[in-house]
Amino acid sequence: MCELYSKPDTLALRRKHIGPSCKVFFAADPIKIVRAQRQYMFDETGEQYLDCINNVAHDVVKAALKQMELLNTNSRFLHDNIVEYARRLAATLPEKLSVCYFTNSGSEANDLALRLARQFRGHQDVITLDHAYHGHLSSLIEISPYKFRKGKDVKKAFVHVAPTPDTYRGKYREDHADPASAYAEEVKEIIEEAHNSGRKIAAFIAESMQSCGGQIIPPAGYFQKVAEYVHRAGGVFIADEVQVGFGRVGKHFWSFQMHGEDFVPDIVTMGKPMGNGHPMACVVTTKEIAEAFSSSGMEYFNTYGGNPVSSAVGLAVLNIIENEDLQGNATRVGDYLTELLNKQKAKHTLIGDIRGIGLFIGIDLVKDRQKRTPATDEAQHVIYKMKEKRVLLSADGPHRNVLKIKPPMCFTEEDAKFMVDKLDEILTVLEEAIGVQSESMISEDAPCRAKLPNEAHSEQLGDGTLDPRENPSPKRNGLCTDKHSLLSKRLKT
Numbered sequence: 001m002c003e004l005y006s007k008p009d010t011l012a013l014r015r016k017h018i019g020p021s022c023k024v025f026f027a028a029d030p031i032k033i034v035r036a037q038r039q040y041m042f043d044e045t046g047e048q049y050l051d052c053i054n055n056v057a058h059d060v061v062k063a064a065l066k067q068m069e070l071l072n073t074n075s076r077f078l079h080d081n082i083v084e085y086a087r088r089l090a091a092t093l094p095e096k097l098s099v100c101y102f103t104n105s106g107s108e109a110n111d112l113a114l115r116l117a118r119q120f121r122g123h124q125d126v127i128t129l130d131h132a133y134h135g136h137l138s139s140l141i142e143i144s145p146y147k148f149r150k151g152k153d154v155k156k157a158f159v160h161v162a163p164t165p166d167t168y169r170g171k172y173r174e175d176h177a178d179p180a181s182a183y184a185e186e187v188k189e190i191i192e193e194a195h196n197s198g199r200k201i202a203a204f205i206a207e208s209m210q211s212c213g214g215q216i217i218p219p220a221g222y223f224q225k226v227a228e229y230v231h232r233a234g235g236v237f238i239a240d241e242v243q244v245g246f247g248r249v250g251k252h253f254w255s256f257q258m259h260g261e262d263f264v265p266d267i268v269t270m271g272k273p274m275g276n277g278h279p280m281a282c283v284v285t286t287k288e289i290a291e292a293f294s295s296s297g298m299e300y301f302n303t304y305g306g307n308p309v310s311s312a313v314g315l316a317v318l319n320i321i322e323n324e325d326l327q328g329n330a331t332r333v334g335d336y337l338t339e340l341l342n343k344q345k346a347k348h349t350l351i352g353d354i355r356g357i358g359l360f361i362g363i364d365l366v367k368d369r370q371k372r373t374p375a376t377d378e379a380q381h382v383i384y385k386m387k388e389k390r391v392l393l394s395a396d397g398p399h400r401n402v403l404k405i406k407p408p409m410c411f412t413e414e415d416a417k418f419m420v421d422k423l424d425e426i427l428t429v430l431e432e433a434i435g436v437q438s439e440s441m442i443s444e445d446a447p448c449r450a451k452l453p454n455e456a457h458s459e460q461l462g463d464g465t466l467d468p469r470e471n472p473s474p475k476r477n478g479l480c481t482d483k484h485s486l487l488s489k490r491l492k493t
Contacts, residue, residue: 003044007032007206020118025053025394026387039408039415041392050391050415052407064314072309075102076301077262081311088318089282090314094264099290102306102421103282106271107135108240109206109281113238113267114139116285120292121234127159127187127204129165131213131398133287134205134240137424141203146212158199160190164210165218167355168364170374180218184225191233201235203267214397215362215404216353221359223259234487236289239265242281246273247321247409249360250331251378258357273409276317280310326409330358337361337405337416344420350375363403363423372401378434382426389422 007012010032014024024030032044043051067081071146075082086100101116104110118124126143128134133146140157141147155161163171165183172179191201206224210216227237244255245268252258256265266289271281293300304310321327338354338361345351352366365375365382379395382403386393394404 003034003193008128012299023393026384028384029387031392032208037409038410048390049387050407051390052411052419053356053394054408058123060278060313060316060320063312064278066248067101067290067312070308072307074301074303075306079290081308081312081315082306083308085311085314085318087106088315090284091320093268095282096264096286097268097284099285099287100306101285101300101302102310103271103281103302104279104282104304104310105336106141106240106269108302108305110134110240111137111139111244113205113269113281114142114143114203114265116283116289116293116344117236117238117294118424120236120289121200121202123200123202123234125160125199125201125279126161127190127201127235128153129163129210129213129476130161130204131164132210133212134207135225135242137349146407159399160194160201160462162187162190162204164213164216165222166214166216167219168355169214173488180221181225184222184229185218189227190258191229201230203236203238204230205238205240207244208247208259209244209357209360211404211406212380212396214364214399214402215360217355218259219431222261222348223256227263227265232371233236233487236471238269239268242269242271243358246317247327248406249357249359250329253327255360257360274317275310275313278310278313281315282306288344304395319407321434324410329411333413333416334358334361336413337420340416340420343428344424347424348431350378350427350431356405359405359407359409361405362397365401365403374401375403378430379403381424381430383428385430385469386419386422389426391419393421433467 003010011030029481031043031049033049034044035042036054039051043055044051049229071079073079082102086102089100090098101109101112103112114126117126128143130143131146133144134140135144143159145155145161150157163183163186164383165179167174167176167179170183172182174180178259187204194201206218206223206226209218216480230237239254239256241256242252245253247253249255249258254268255290256263256268265295267283267285268285269281272281274282318451334357337355337359341351341354341361341363345354350365350367352369352388353362353364355362355364365379367375367378368374374397376399378402383393383395396402396404405419
């Protein structure tokens with residue numbers, strides 16, 4: 001592959017011309033990726049990396065090229081591609097979700113979803129989950145605690161933050177008799193308080209599985225109860241599938257479907273894997289909500305949303321998911337990977353929880369299993385050591401201690417075994433270096449898990465503020481001062 005610049009020159013030019021808030025992966029030692037094929041990425045030296053991060057990929061180059069050679073134009077011209085894609089997309093969803101609005105990014109889609117919700121009843125307020133992230137537009141930063149809690153922005157009066165329905169580290173845990181109802185009751189109370197203040201709820205918005213919040217899967221029944229309360233208040237339920245849709249959970253095409261047939265959102269947003277990295281996204285809603293939006297008198301159009309090339313790419317993605325049985329692969333490989341990781345949990349005391357479904361899995365690293373103290377420094381150490389072993393992972397969650405596994409859907413059992421073997425090597429050395437107790441010296445009685453939607457496993461993370469039950473160690477300048485924070489000085493694995 002011909003490079004325009006050497007890696008140092010590329011990095012220097014990025015620092016000069018790209019906004020400093022646009023961070024690169026592995027900032028301390030970034031990788032220069034020049035090409036990729038399926039689940040593998042290659043740097044400028046030809047070194048191969050196993051990609052466990054990139055949840056946007058399917059192979060659609062030929063479809064895009066073929067349509068580019070014919071036509072790409074404004075989506076307001078009549079063309080078969082956009083209507084055929086809308087028809088195919090709607091066929092994957094419950095019947096009432098049948099009207100599509102195409103955009104170019106997940107952020108655009110979520111912004112439009114808010115407009116639809118507010119126009120529907122004329123209400124303005126939005127309920128969001130703690131640690132949620134829904135996009136980078138101003139309208140979305142306002143409803144994304146993952147972002148606004150880190151900056152100088154103050155929570156707007158029309159935004160109401162509900163606790164993350166996390167049964168591992170949240171307010172109601174796996175030992176609670178009915179965590180789904182308890183978390184939903186929190187939403188009900190928010191609605192009542194808003195009404196008492198003269199405010200009206202336009203929407204409740206949530207990822208079907210929270211990603212940036214730490215790979216959280218809501219307990220079974222939670223969404224149904226929340227939808228009931230929100231509908232009673234005249235609001236709508238928005239399911240954000242931007243990161244978790246298109247078969248990633250395996251047994252269902254959409255993640256919200258794992259919560260049961262009796263739960264159907266009013267609006268669904270999607271993006272990322274929709275176009276194999278090609279910029280495309282969509283809002284799908286009901287005819288009733290679409291007609292209310294149209295009745296405002298304001299025409300909606302998006303110059304490139306659903307253009308002929310984007311629609312061709314979208315169709316190719318749907319074909320590949322079906323023809324290559326990527327949903328089935330997500331189930332098979334995801335189950336195998338979860339099995340391997342649970343064996344690692346039995347071996348390594350740094351692993352507090354394994355949770356996920358299909359090819360959407362989180363590994364919650366802890367310093368103490370009983371206190372569930374987040375192992376933030378250790379997680380950062382692990383992802384850099386995995387990179388050295390040519391496996392790309394990321395860490396997220398409020399404490400940045402959850403290893404996120406969301407690879408391309410063509411990920412294989414061999415890839416899963418390779419990744420877990422490398423993780424085992426790194427955790428073994430790490431635990432020896434920091435002197436953690438062996439598994440045989442601590443209780444092996446894992447707490448019983450709260451009931452999860454169908455095939456899902458456990459859950460995690462609470463709030464940007466540590467739970468007092470976690471009894472965190474003292475900090476100085478935001479860094480832990482106990483022995484675990486000395487990793488960079490002591491570890492040379």
